[in-house]
Amino acid sequence: MKRSSFLSSTILQNLLPATTVLLVLAGYSTFAQSQAIEETAQRPLIKLLKAEQIKPLCDSSLVDLRKQVAAIEKLPPAQAGDSDKVLTEWNNLQINIENLQGPMDIMSNVSPDPKVRSATEACLIDANKFSTDLLQNEKLYARFKAIAPTDPVEQKLRQDVLYNFDDTGVSLPPEKRERLKVILDKLEELSQTYERNIRDNNQKVSFTPDEMKGMPAAYMTQQKKDAKGNYLLGFDYPAYKPFMESADNSEARRRYQIAFTNHGTPANLDVLKQAMVLRHEMAGLFDLPSYADLVLRRRMAKTPQAVYKFLDEVQTAVTPLEIKEIEDLRAFKAETLKTPLADTKIERWDVEYWQQKYKQQHYQIDQEALRQYFPTDAAVPWILHVSGALYGVDFKAVKVPVWNKDVKYFDVIDTASKKRIGGVYMDLFPREGKYGHAAAWGTRGVSTIAGRTPFSVLVTNFDRKGLNSDELETLVHEFGHCLHGVLSNTKYVSQAGTNVELDFVEAPSQMYEEWARRKESLQLIAGFCKPGCPTISDDMLQRLNAVHNYGRGMRYARQLLYASYDMTIHNDQGATEDPLAVWAKMEGATPLGYVPGTEFPGQFGHLMGGYAAGYYGYMWSEVLALDMLSRYNGHLMNPEVGHLYRQTILMRGAERPAEDMVTTFLGRKPNSKAFFDEINGKRIQ
Known part of the structure; x- marks a missing residue:
C-alpha cells in the first residue's frame, strides 16, 4: 500500500494516526472544476493533464486554497457549540486540498510522460508547503480548541486534528516552529528525490x-x-x-x-541519511529523544519500548526456525548437487532458487506453472466477484479517460440500494517510468456530509498471461486496500478509508490474503477462465498451503530485520550512524550474512514513503489480521460475516480507534495467539 497524509506524502507521514494511508484524498470542492479531479454527473474522475497545464493549475488551486483559509480566519471566534460548523468548514478545506493532491500523487507514480511526473512532483512539494502553513495556523488551531464535540465521531476528529496541529509545531516557540517548517518541506523534497531515483532507473x-x-x-x-x-x-x-x-x-x-x-543508486543513501538527521532534529524540537518516540505516541504501540518488546517476542519465535530452514535448504542443495555438506553453502542469491527447487520436489509446485491456473484476465474478475459476494457490492466496467490503454476503471455499486458508492482504477502491467512494485492509492476519500464518493487506484506490475500464487496474494492484498477506501462511509473525509493508525492499516489487506489460499474462494477462479483453465484440486490446494507455510522462518526473520533496522536508524542515536554501515552490521549478524557491495537501504522505499519508524506495523497489523480472520470460523465466503466486517471495520474508516473496531467485530479483545501460531506452523486453517 502507498501511504500519505491528507497533507502530503511526507509531511507528518509518520506523526499522525488518522492521516495515514493510501493517499487519502477527498473530493467535493467549491472549485472542483478547476482541480485535477473532474466532477461529472455520474462520477468523479482523474482529469488527465498535459505537463504544461500542471503548474498553472497547481498555482491557481493553491491561491484558491489560501483564500479559503483567509475566509475562515475572518470568521468570529468559535464557541463550544460550534462543533458542527467548525468541523464542516475543515472538511470542505480538506476536500479541496485532496482534490488537488490526490491526482498529482498518483500521476507522479504512473504517468507515462516523464514531464508530467516531474511537474506533479513539483506541485506536491508546493502543496506540502501549504499544508505545513495550514497546520501552523494559530487561528484555525484556536477554532478547534474552542469547540465541544457532540458525539464520539466528532470527538475523535477534533482530537486527531489537534494532534496534527501540535505535531506540526503550532504550539512551539516561533523559531522552533519556523525550523520545523523548513524540515518538513525538505523531507518532502527528499522523499520525491528518493522515489524518483528508483522509479526512473532504466538500467538493464x-x-x-x-x-x-x-x-x-x-x-x-x-x-x-x-x-x-x-x-x-x-x-x-x-x-x-x-x-x-x-x-x-x-x-x-x-x-x-x-x-x-543497488538500483536506488548510491545517491539514495545520502538522501536517507539527510532524512534521518532531519527527523532526529524534528524530535528534538519537541524535546523528545528520538524520531521513533515522536511518531509512535500517535499509534497503537504508543512507545518504542512496546515495539522493541514485540520484536523481541518475534525474534524468540523466529530465530530457531530460520536457522533450521537454512540448514535444511543447505542439505537439500548438497543432496541435489551431490556435494559434501561441509562444502555446501546457501548464499542470499541461492535462497529463492533452492526454495523453488525444494517446493517442486517435495510439493510438486512450480510457481511458473501456476500461471495457467491463475490467468490474469480471470484473476481480476474473480477478485471482483469474491469481494462483491462478501460485501454486497457489484463492480461495473466503465470506459473513462485513462493515462494508459491498459488501465481499467470500475464503478462500485451497492447491491441493495443500486447506488454508485465509489470507483476503482486498475493499472496492472509494467512499463518504464511507472511505480515498480504493487500498491494502492486511496486517491479520493468519502464524505457523506459533502455527498462525496471515493475512488482508489490499484497499481501492480503483473505478468499479462498469468499469476503465480504469490502474485495472486499480492492482487488480493492490494485490492483489500482499495476496498478499505471505496467501501468506507464516513461523515468526514479526514476519517475516510485507510486513514487509520499506521500499525493497523495493513490488517484488512493481510486478512484478505487468506482468500487467495482457501478452496471455497479459489475454486471460483475456473469460472472466469476463457476458454478454460485447470481447476484447483484438493490435493493441489493442500500442496499450495504447504508451499505457503514453507520458509516462514526465513520470511518472518526478514520482516524482523527490516523492522529492527527501521527502529535502529530512528532511535536516539540513529542520526549519528551511517545507514549503510548499520544495515551491513545488522544483516551481517543474520545467518545468511551481508553481501559486500549491496546497498539495500537505498531502495527500501518504505523508509521514505511513509513507514519510517513504522515498518514494524506490518507484523503488528498481521497480529490483528489473523485474529480477525477467526471471526469467519473457517467459512470465508459467509456473507453475513462479510457484511458485519464491512459495517464494523471497512465502513468506519478512522471514526473509532482501531482496537475498538476490532473488538466490536470479534466480540472480544484481540490477542496475538493466531499470529504466533502462524509462525510456529500451528495455526488451524
Whole structure:
C-alpha cells in the first residue's frame, strides 16, 4: 500500500494516526472544476493533464486554497457549540486540498510522460508547503480548541486534528516552529528525490543465453535483447523474481541480485541519511529523544519500548526456525548437487532458487506453472466477484479517460440500494517510468456530509498471461486496500478509508490474503477462465498451503530485520550512524550474512514513503489480521460475516480507534495467539 497524509506524502507521514494511508484524498470542492479531479454527473474522475497545464493549475488551486483559509480566519471566534460548523468548514478545506493532491500523487507514480511526473512532483512539494502553513495556523488551531464535540465521531476528529496541529509545531516557540517548517518541506523534497531515483532507473542487466538456462520459454520471449543476442533485464518484478527463482547460473543470480539491491543508486543513501538527521532534529524540537518516540505516541504501540518488546517476542519465535530452514535448504542443495555438506553453502542469491527447487520436489509446485491456473484476465474478475459476494457490492466496467490503454476503471455499486458508492482504477502491467512494485492509492476519500464518493487506484506490475500464487496474494492484498477506501462511509473525509493508525492499516489487506489460499474462494477462479483453465484440486490446494507455510522462518526473520533496522536508524542515536554501515552490521549478524557491495537501504522505499519508524506495523497489523480472520470460523465466503466486517471495520474508516473496531467485530479483545501460531506452523486453517 502507498501511504500519505491528507497533507502530503511526507509531511507528518509518520506523526499522525488518522492521516495515514493510501493517499487519502477527498473530493467535493467549491472549485472542483478547476482541480485535477473532474466532477461529472455520474462520477468523479482523474482529469488527465498535459505537463504544461500542471503548474498553472497547481498555482491557481493553491491561491484558491489560501483564500479559503483567509475566509475562515475572518470568521468570529468559535464557541463550544460550534462543533458542527467548525468541523464542516475543515472538511470542505480538506476536500479541496485532496482534490488537488490526490491526482498529482498518483500521476507522479504512473504517468507515462516523464514531464508530467516531474511537474506533479513539483506541485506536491508546493502543496506540502501549504499544508505545513495550514497546520501552523494559530487561528484555525484556536477554532478547534474552542469547540465541544457532540458525539464520539466528532470527538475523535477534533482530537486527531489537534494532534496534527501540535505535531506540526503550532504550539512551539516561533523559531522552533519556523525550523520545523523548513524540515518538513525538505523531507518532502527528499522523499520525491528518493522515489524518483528508483522509479526512473532504466538500467538493464545483460545476460548471455547460457546464463538464462532454466528460465521458461514464455519468460524468454518477453525479454528484450541487445545487438549481440544477450538478454536485457530491468528491475520490474515480472523480470526479476522469476529469474531469481529459476535461473540455474548461480553467478548470474548473484549479479542480478546485487544490481537489483543497488538500483536506488548510491545517491539514495545520502538522501536517507539527510532524512534521518532531519527527523532526529524534528524530535528534538519537541524535546523528545528520538524520531521513533515522536511518531509512535500517535499509534497503537504508543512507545518504542512496546515495539522493541514485540520484536523481541518475534525474534524468540523466529530465530530457531530460520536457522533450521537454512540448514535444511543447505542439505537439500548438497543432496541435489551431490556435494559434501561441509562444502555446501546457501548464499542470499541461492535462497529463492533452492526454495523453488525444494517446493517442486517435495510439493510438486512450480510457481511458473501456476500461471495457467491463475490467468490474469480471470484473476481480476474473480477478485471482483469474491469481494462483491462478501460485501454486497457489484463492480461495473466503465470506459473513462485513462493515462494508459491498459488501465481499467470500475464503478462500485451497492447491491441493495443500486447506488454508485465509489470507483476503482486498475493499472496492472509494467512499463518504464511507472511505480515498480504493487500498491494502492486511496486517491479520493468519502464524505457523506459533502455527498462525496471515493475512488482508489490499484497499481501492480503483473505478468499479462498469468499469476503465480504469490502474485495472486499480492492482487488480493492490494485490492483489500482499495476496498478499505471505496467501501468506507464516513461523515468526514479526514476519517475516510485507510486513514487509520499506521500499525493497523495493513490488517484488512493481510486478512484478505487468506482468500487467495482457501478452496471455497479459489475454486471460483475456473469460472472466469476463457476458454478454460485447470481447476484447483484438493490435493493441489493442500500442496499450495504447504508451499505457503514453507520458509516462514526465513520470511518472518526478514520482516524482523527490516523492522529492527527501521527502529535502529530512528532511535536516539540513529542520526549519528551511517545507514549503510548499520544495515551491513545488522544483516551481517543474520545467518545468511551481508553481501559486500549491496546497498539495500537505498531502495527500501518504505523508509521514505511513509513507514519510517513504522515498518514494524506490518507484523503488528498481521497480529490483528489473523485474529480477525477467526471471526469467519473457517467459512470465508459467509456473507453475513462479510457484511458485519464491512459495517464494523471497512465502513468506519478512522471514526473509532482501531482496537475498538476490532473488538466490536470479534466480540472480544484481540490477542496475538493466531499470529504466533502462524509462525510456529500451528495455526488451524
